Amino acid sequence: LEIPDRGVLEGLDPEQRAAAGAADGPLLVVAGPGTGKTRTLTHRVAYLVAERGVPAESCLAITFTRRAAAELAERLAALLPSGRGEPFVATFHALALTICREQYALLGFAGPPSVADDADRAAVLAELDVPMDKPVPDELREGFRKRLRARGLLELDELVPLAVSVLEPGSAASYRDRWPHVLVDEYQDVDADQYALLRALVPTDGNLFAIGDPDQSIYSFRGADVGFFLRFASDYPTATTVTLTRNYRSAPPIVAAAVQIVRPGTLVPGRGLSAERRDLGAARLAVHRVATEAEEAGWVAATIDALVGGSSFHSLDSGRVDGSDEVEVPTGFADIAVLYRTDAQSRTLQSAFTSAGLPFQKRGIDRLADRPGVPAVLRELVHHPGPVVSRLRAAGEALAARVSAPDLFSAEELTLRASDVWSAVELLRPVASASGDDLDGFLAAVATGAEVDALDPRADAVSLLTLHAAKGLEFPVVFLVGCADGVVPLRFPGEDEDERAVREAEERRLFFVGVTRARRRLFLSAARQVTRRGVTSAAALTPFLAPVDEGLLDRTGTAETPRRPAARQMRLI
Ligand code: ATP
Ligand code: MG
Structure with missing residues (x-):
């Protein structure tokens, strides 16, 4: 490999530098968390330009996500000379929608199609005489989609397969000419349709710059297949x-622990x-x-309060690997993230934060x-x-006025409040x-937004987010709550042993993703008693910490006691 060592590199x-400054041709970057993958990808574009x-x-x-695309675009804008054109930065969905809109005639549309929203779906379901109960019954699917298409509308999950279908009969050449350089971040999470789209867009000896970490593949439940990465x-x-x-x-202690956590199931041995x-x-x-999840949430709030207040920083920081003194670093609320496995866990945290008067912002991954x-x-x-x-502002004013006046609004507006x-x-x-x-x-952009990015990096607030939503991000201080067996890994009733083994391997990787978000300090916590779906039961510490x-580790809180017998489990509904 040629290794230039000046300028943008x-x-x-x-x-x-070997990756960002590589010669033409397909290139795979395999790298662990925090090794600068995203940084290398942006510098690759800057180098090419x-x-x-x-x-x-x-x-x-x-x-994969709007947030990641926005961050890439921002980092690229900072690196690239201005006024010389812009790279096309997109999520897979947005890319596919662009192709579907440009190739509308081949797809049999009269004009560029749009993505259906709930009102469109409701209208079609009304035509079919089906109540607006989600999901649409399987036997109606095809007819349902046909009717949407007749209105020039597509469902989000058909965008990528449709884009692939129009590229296959021969329109791939024009896209290959348009984008001779294709770069993909988080390649470990591509699914079969996205893989087919990339195959169509890039010839076998073309410039596909794929970057990712098999040990951070956490989306198999959505169809992602790390096999595509492994057979690159x-x-x-x-x-x-x-x-x-x-x-x-x-x-260093965070890196060391992370390596030990992922090693038993690593997809990148050695x-x-x-x-x-x-x-x-x-x-x-x-x-x-x-003892309990409520106590856990209270402890997180109190610890954050002490960290940001600064006064008890030393006492919190009781154990150090090398025995030296901790350098006190000022911590703001924005430096702190609290991560959890399931969204339901955030409720207890939010009420603890509200009672403690701590500012926080929560991020979901719903469709915008x-x-x-x-x-x-x-x-x-x-x-x-x-x-x-201006349209947005006017729309907000018009709706707020209509919602507060008791006439002429749609069924949806009826359920809305001006807030x-x-x-x-x-x-x-x-x-x-x-x-x-x-x-x-x-x-x-709104139709293909796969997640809501309510997280404002400049806000002086603690970030609350799921482990999945935390991928690719970093924070000086991270709390990973719910490190209890049954929550991490999450267990489902009725799984057979094979299913369970596959899913637990992914849960281990998810835990690895969480641990590696922390820059300076990592706090792991677990209650002895956890409630899931209304059932409260005793829980041991997550087995993922065993290696x-x-x-x-610096163990604090109440000492371990023998596991309670199952007969003492309580049912609370
Ligand atoms: P993840 O697997 O979590 O997505 P990543 O491999 O994409 O991580 P980045 O987010 O690109 O890692 O980089 C991690 C951190 O390390 C960032 O703060 C980045 O600025 C910093 N960093 C990366 N490379 C270097 C370097 N060569 N020198 C100094 N800092 C670096
Ligand atoms: Mg990254």
Whole structure:
């Protein structure tokens, strides 16, 4: 590999530079958490544009979520010379929608199709005389989709397969010319349709820059298949593989523990991960045991209060791996994230935070278009003139007025309250600001938004998010709550042994993703008694901590007691 060491590749280490500055052809970057994968991908684009004279718009960068796409676009804008075109940065859904809209005639549409929202679905279900109960019964599916299509509408999950179907009969060539460089972040999470789309867009010896970490594949329940990552070299026989092994994110004890946690099920045997950031301290991982989940939430709130207040920082930081003094680092609320396995766990946390008066923001991964109030705002907004931001404001005002006046509103508006409307407007505002006068682009961005990004990195608030939503992010201080067997890993009744083994392997990777979000401090906590679906039962500590050296852990809270017999389980409903 040629390794240029100047210009845009400054600030990368030699392995990262080998990847970002590689010659043409397929390239796979296999690398653990915090090794600079995303950073390497953005520098690859900058290198192609600045050093190799590739027009920016010839580069297509693909990710999975809107947040990740927005972050990539932002990082690229900072790296690339202005006024020389822009790379196309998109989620798989947004890319597929672009192709479907451009190729509408081949798909049999009279004009560019849009993505259906709840109101569209309700209208079609009414035609079919089916109540608006989700999901649509299987035997109606085809007829349901046909009717949507007759109205120029598509469901989100058909976008990628349809894009593939129009590329196959021969229109792939024009896209291959348009985007001779295709880059994919988090490649370990592609599913079969996304894989087929990439196969159609990039020839076997083409410039596919795929980057990811098999040990962070956590979406198999949604169809992702890490097998596509693992067989990259045989799918693309001329491919080069680069491995990144230096972690620039986390303090050494966190890196050491993470490696021990993932090793029993690793998909990348023998891989190294060295901790480069010794300056981030050497605090052990706190493992805190309490009696109940309410107590756990209270402990998290009190600990955060003390961390941000600064006064008890030393006493909290009782154990250190190297015995030296902790360097006190000021911590703000925004430096802290609380991660959990299931969204239901956030309720107890939110009430503890509210009672303690701690500011927090919670992020969901719902579809933007399905959030309360959003469909109503979208329908209203098209009736107002001007740039998208002004339309949005006008729509919010019109709806708020209608909702508070007791006449003439749709069934959906009946269930809305003026607060819902304004929070929908707030959710849509960042998308609107980025859309300028492009109403069509705005509607497409909202329709394909796979997650709500209510998380504002500048807000002075603790972030609450699920382990899945935390992928790719980093925080100086992380609390991972609910580290109790049955929650991490989550157990489901009725699974056979094989299913359970496959799912537990993925749960282990999910735990690994959570642990590796922390930069300086990691607090793990577990209650002895957990409630799931109304059933309260005794819970041991997660088995995923078993491989971790005792010397890396600082155990606090109540001492372990023998497991309660099952007969003492309580049923609370
Ligand atoms: P994940 O697997 O969680 O997605 P990643 O491999 O994509 O992680 P990045 O988010 O790109 O990692 O980088 C992790 C952190 O390390 C970031 O704060 C980044 O700025 C920093 N970093 C990456 N490479 C370097 C480097 N060569 N020198 C200094 N800091 C670096
Ligand atoms: Mg990343």
